[in-house]
Amino acid sequence: MSTNNGEADVEGSGRRTSPTSSNTRLRMRADPFLVCCRCFSVVTALTAVLCIVVNVFSAIESFKDGSDVFDGIFRCYAVLIAIVVVVAETEWAFFIKFWKVLEYWVGRGMLQVFVAVMTRAFPDETGTRKELVLLQNIASYMLLACGGVYIISGILCIGFLKRARQKTEISREQAIKDLEDLERRREELEHLLIVERD
Numbered sequence: 001m002s003t004n005n006g007e008a009d010v011e012g013s014g015r016r017t018s019p020t021s022s023n024t025r026l027r028m029r030a031d032p033f034l035v036c037c038r039c040f041s042v043v044t045a046l047t048a049v050l051c052i053v054v055n056v057f058s059a060i061e062s063f064k065d066g067s068d069v070f071d072g073i074f075r076c077y078a079v080l081i082a083i084v085v086v087v088a089e090t091e092w093a094f095f096i097k098f099w100k101v102l103e104y105w106v107g108r109g110m111l112q113v114f115v116a117v118m119t120r121a122f123p124d125e126t127g128t129r130k131e132l133v134l135l136q137n138i139a140s141y142m143l144l145a146c147g148g149v150y151i152i153s154g155i156l157c158i159g160f161l162k163r164a165r166q167k168t169e170i171s172r173e174q175a176i177k178d179l180e181d182l183e184r185r186r187e188e189l190e191h192l193l194i195v196e197r198d
Helices: 002-028 032-065 069-090 093-098 105-120 130-155 158-197
Strands: none
Touching (some): 032 105, 069 105, 130 158
């Protein structure tokens, strides 16, 4: 009888620990599609930051020379719009609520293309700022490529697929959290029962 009781205890303990282990496995399994989307968002945000840096330096050079004030003002607008691109990539709910068009990938891509064109506009034809022109070309073409990917993906409804998978992931995480809370309460109740028996 003692052997049977011991086996029952082992089986019972195994049953008690199985929900926790299954929850851990569910938590560790991430959606590869969403991971790729997040990586691409990071690359796009970093490219937009590079555009900000390039336009800031260009604006400083324009205002410092005093010969091309309009180019400096144009660069300031490019910096402001590039900041919007960076914030949009964070998908901050408060920001997206007021800029609903940036929730859709086509709108986000068009804004990125616009910033890329602004960064590339008014190149230095004198050749005195070769390094800055090189950075302008790199930043603008990279952001242009990111914007193109966003526009094509938006047309193919990949953005809609991403939002659907995000909702599924949030629901799954909430379900796992609820299961963990139930498991914790069950363990607490079992502990109280053991204490009362003793």
